Amino acid sequence: MALPLHARHAMxxxxxxxHRSPVRGSALEFAQYRKYVPGDDTRRLDWRTWGRxxxxxxxxxxxxxxxxxxxxxxxxxxxxxxxxxxxxxDYARKLAGALGYFAAEQxxxxxxxxLGSLGSLARSKPVEIPARRGPAHLGQVLDSLxxxxxxxxxxxxAALHEAAEKIRQRALVIIFSDFFVPPSDLKSxxxxxxxRKHDVxxxxxxxxxxxxxxxxxxxxxxxxxxxxxxxxxxxLIARNYREAVRRYIVELDEVxxxxxxxxxxxxxxEPYDEVLARFLLARIPNHTAAR
Amino acid sequence: MTFLQxxxxxxxxxxxxxxxIHLIHLYRRRQIKWAAMIFLRSAQQMNKGLSRLRxxxxxxxxxxAVAAIILVVGRPLAGGxxxxxxxxxxxxxxxxxxxAGMEQKDLATGVSKRLAGLRNLAKAINDTTxxxxxxxxxxxxxGKPLALDRADALLDVPQTEPTDTAADIPALLQAALDxxxxxxxxxxxxxxxxxxxxxxxxxxxxxxxxxxxxFALLQGVRFHLLCYPQPAQGDLAVxxxxxxxxxxxxxxxxxxxxxxxxxxxxxxxxxxxxxxVVNGISTTAKVTLxxxxxxxxxxxxxxxTATKRGWGRVELPADAFPANNVFYFVFDxxxxxxxxxxxxxxxxxxxxxxxxxxxxxxxxxxxxxxxxVSHAAxxxxxxxxxxxxxxxxxxxxxxIARQFHExxxxxxxxxxxxxxxxxxxxxxGMSWQGWKSADPGxxxxxxxxRNDTGLLANTRDGAALPVGLLEVSRYCPIAxxxxxxxxxxxxxxxxxxxxxxxxxxAAYFLGALxxxxxxxLARDGVVMFALLHRALNEGAGTLGKARQAFASASxxxxxxxxxxxxxxxxxxxxxxxxxxxxxxxxxxxxxIALNRPAxxxxxxxxxxxxLNDLFAGxxxxxxxxxxxxxxxxxxxxxxxFLVCMSLAILGEALLCLPPRRATAAATSWPAKEPA
Numbered sequence: 001m002a003l004p005l006h007a008r009h010a011m012x013x014x015x016x017x018x019h020r021s022p023v024r025g026s027a028l029e030f031a032q033y034r035k036y037v038p039g040d041d042t043r044r045l046d047w048r049t050w051g052r053x054x055x056x057x058x059x060x061x062x063x064x065x066x067x068x069x070x071x072x073x074x075x076x077x078x079x080x081x082x083x084x085x086x087x088x089x090d091y092a093r094k095l096a097g098a099l100g101y102f103a104a105e106q107x108x109x110x111x112x113x114x115l116g117s118l119g120s121l122a123r124s125k126p127v128e129i130p131a132r133r134g135p136a137h138l139g140q141v142l143d144s145l146x147x148x149x150x151x152x153x154x155x156x157x158a159a160l161h162e163a164a165e166k167i168r169q170r171a172l173v174i175i176f177s178d179f180f181v182p183p184s185d186l187k188s189x190x191x192x193x194x195x196r197k198h199d200v201x202x203x204x205x206x207x208x209x210x211x212x213x214x215x216x217x218x219x220x221x222x223x224x225x226x227x228x229x230x231x232x233x234x235x236l237i238a239r240n241y242r243e244a245v246r247r248y249i250v251e252l253d254e255v256x257x258x259x260x261x262x263x264x265x266x267x268x269x270e271p272y273d274e275v276l277a278r279f280l281l282a283r284i285p286n287h288t289a290a291r
Numbered sequence: 292m293t294f295l296q297x298x299x300x301x302x303x304x305x306x307x308x309x310x311x312i313h314l315i316h317l318y319r320r321r322q323i324k325w326a327a328m329i330f331l332r333s334a335q336q337m338n339k340g341l342s343r344l345r346x347x348x349x350x351x352x353x354x355x356a357v358a359a360i361i362l363v364v365g366r367p368l369a370g371g372x373x374x375x376x377x378x379x380x381x382x383x384x385x386x387x388x389x390x391a392g393m394e395q396k397d398l399a400t401g402v403s404k405r406l407a408g409l410r411n412l413a414k415a416i417n418d419t420t421x422x423x424x425x426x427x428x429x430x431x432x433x434g435k436p437l438a439l440d441r442a443d444a445l446l447d448v449p450q451t452e453p454t455d456t457a458a459d460i461p462a463l464l465q466a467a468l469d470x471x472x473x474x475x476x477x478x479x480x481x482x483x484x485x486x487x488x489x490x491x492x493x494x495x496x497x498x499x500x501x502x503x504x505x506f507a508l509l510q511g512v513r514f515h516l517l518c519y520p521q522p523a524q525g526d527l528a529v530x531x532x533x534x535x536x537x538x539x540x541x542x543x544x545x546x547x548x549x550x551x552x553x554x555x556x557x558x559x560x561x562x563x564x565x566x567x568v569v570n571g572i573s574t575t576a577k578v579t580l581x582x583x584x585x586x587x588x589x590x591x592x593x594x595x596t597a598t599k600r601g602w603g604r605v606e607l608p609a610d611a612f613p614a615n616n617v618f619y620f621v622f623d624x625x626x627x628x629x630x631x632x633x634x635x636x637x638x639x640x641x642x643x644x645x646x647x648x649x650x651x652x653x654x655x656x657x658x659x660x661x662x663x664v665s666h667a668a669x670x671x672x673x674x675x676x677x678x679x680x681x682x683x684x685x686x687x688x689x690x691i692a693r694q695f696h697e698x699x700x701x702x703x704x705x706x707x708x709x710x711x712x713x714x715x716x717x718x719x720g721m722s723w724q725g726w727k728s729a730d731p732g733x734x735x736x737x738x739x740x741r742n743d744t745g746l747l748a749n750t751r752d753g754a755a756l757p758v759g760l761l762e763v764s765r766y767c768p769i770a771x772x773x774x775x776x777x778x779x780x781x782x783x784x785x786x787x788x789x790x791x792x793x794x795x796x797a798a799y800f801l802g803a804l805x806x807x808x809x810x811x812l813a814r815d816g817v818v819m820f821a822l823l824h825r826a827l828n829e830g831a832g833t834l835g836k837a838r839q840a841f842a843s844a845s846x847x848x849x850x851x852x853x854x855x856x857x858x859x860x861x862x863x864x865x866x867x868x869x870x871x872x873x874x875x876x877x878x879x880x881x882x883i884a885l886n887r888p889a890x891x892x893x894x895x896x897x898x899x900x901x902l903n904d905l906f907a908g909x910x911x912x913x914x915x916x917x918x919x920x921x922x923x924x925x926x927x928x929x930x931x932f933l934v935c936m937s938l939a940i941l942g943e944a945l946l947c948l949p950p951r952r953a954t955a956a957a958t959s960w961p962a963k964e965p966a
Contacts, residue, residue, distance in 0.1 A: 077326075078326035078327075078328075079326075080326075081324070081325075081326035088326070178326060178327075180326065180327060180328070180329045181329070182329075207326075210326065210327040210330070213330070213331075213334075215323075217320075217321070218316075218320055219320050219321050219322065219323045220320045220321070220322045220323070221322075221323050221325040221328070221331055222322055222323065222324050222325060223325065223328045224324050224325065224326045224328075225326075225328070227328060229322075230325075230328065230331050230332065230335060231317065231320065232331060232334075232335060233342070236338060236342050236345070237331075237334040237335060237337075237338045237342065238334075240333075240334035240335075240337040240338050241330050241331060241333075241334035243334070243337070244329075244330040244333035244334050244337070245327075245330050248329070248330065
């Protein structure tokens, strides 16, 4: 059985599903009792049955509600970093596709948003597919995902704010990006999404070469997002480069901690299935406590 | 700085090669598509100042290294003392002080100041200007420009040989000025090689101002004063002030007035052996020098009674200044002191004759002759020491005027007195301004007179002449360029010496007459007697068949070839240099003892501040050398450049060393687990 995709916050679904809902209504139907095993949520113990039989039973319901999964893909030029066929965007596409598939399989709605690129050279049009349920819709999402091409300068921050406004109902928003923007600027975008009651998760995709900056000769570094090229001698600036990375990471960690974003830093050299498994496992309720 | 291979400096632009290569590499660097520009730009920003500085330093050091290689190949010469910059001048004018003081030697090497300076100068000129500049030598002894084809000739030509003369440095500079002006020498470097002897430089003289003004008007004239003012340590000098032959009974002797001197701060008694040679016969005596000077009056040397005339010398042991260790003298029966008074006024000629006939020295014979103006042609010129001319000045073209000049050039003396009706004729650059009378009953007295030297100087025992007591009822002021010896009635010249014919005798102008109606000169007598006899003695120096003279180009008259050394020596001077060297020379029955001027024995030199004053406003530099200093004026300094190049390469290598590589662990963190 595949690992389920859980929301960490209560979802407002239109149909019954596997996710906790903030409301109690007719959609909540009793299913069966089962014996309590350690680790079960004690809030679901049926105290009346315990009073009658002096045994612990869990009162199971058919479902809570469904969730809306919004996949936000950064399509700026920097996502094209890496060897052909194994770029950062390819990696993100695999993660997003898999998560969309998992969500659809468990009856959740899936939507896709491209965090648009800037500039006239952008090769793909912006994509905004609202979250819907059904295999046909999943097919549309996957097709669109396959058609997306990273290109041009980044508009990540503006696109995140725009997405926060446009995704009206509570949703699980998963962002796939390299986040090459100042963390302090990113903070307001994350806060905006959280303010709209979204469950926000972020896959921060980095290449090991971007972390090490391990070059031996001076070179002209061409900005993949169309900015000015930089002439640099790595032997002179590598130390400062790594210091800049370190500061950025520290600052970003602080931003995600304060905004409550489910942040996952991923190196492109890691197998993506392991990354997925780690992500899904971590989202299983009480997973950390059980371990 | 100059270079022995200046053509190679054309390659200096090659020094920019590292910059060119750097620029080429800059635009040919490999290109890398990069996403994390945010970190790259941040790192660049952090590294901006240091990185830029380092890069610039590396480039500068590379350029310096290449430039140093080119300069090394060009064989650079350090100006050192010279400051030889700006390429070769059009003309190099070498002014050589050939005074006796320049013969001071380094006892270890035997090299004199003159030779050391010439060697240094020749090498410096060879190394720097080579044959690119026109070389001209003017020496102080002859004062004539001599073109040289190469700098090494400085060591070969007779015009740089040693002399025992004095040097007239202002005259030397005047000769240089005349040469530069006459020949339009273009950019000129004037090298003046001298020992800075104060008597030769005459820093208080009035000619310096004129020279400064004239040189200041010339463009592109630079002075290099190559000076050797170093005094001679432990130097002893000997001089003979007077030689008298005395015969008493059947004995004859020479009486010498000797002066032995030294210049020590703390003199200690010193036994000095004196070596006398008289007519080839040597004797030695020992004297003790207790202070800085020992004067021996009437030192007796017995001679044969048959020896009426002859020559000799006094010698001291050798020291660092050999030129003043010997002094030559000659002796003969003293000639009569013959003076001629030319005047038509007996009131004037009478007192003059009386004074000049009186024997100031009982051992000498005095003859004074009075001639009328119309009989002036009868003046016995060869045996006349002093002519007193109380008559109108002759016109410059008159034969008598030419004879006056020849008389003075021969070392004799003329004293001009005003006639009753003086005209505006000029002789020896002087003229009479017309009679002026003092207030009736209140005769004028001299306001000022020169008491250190000249005809009115103090007596030997230091007592002043009673010049201030003279009463002058009428006087005739003197106009013209000369040395004032006395002034009256404010700034009116009463007694002057003409500035012309400095090297020969003297022409004096006295603006007062001795008759009682004019002045108290005859009545009081003392001043007139001293004045006339001093003038007579001055002119008598060249009388007789044996006399003393200072070595100089004019010491033997217009034709030195008539003279020959009295003593055959291995280093006999050439006829041209004969009057310039100390020694005894003979011509027929005449003898002359030539010696260095007494002032050459004095140690005083011109200080650097004084030099700065003398050359104020001119482009000059002072290069002070010593005899022990064997460094060349120029040095090849390629080693310095080689060291610079090595340092530049080393520095470049250090700057190019890659910084210590930070471990990758600094940024390889475990992927963050979702919270």
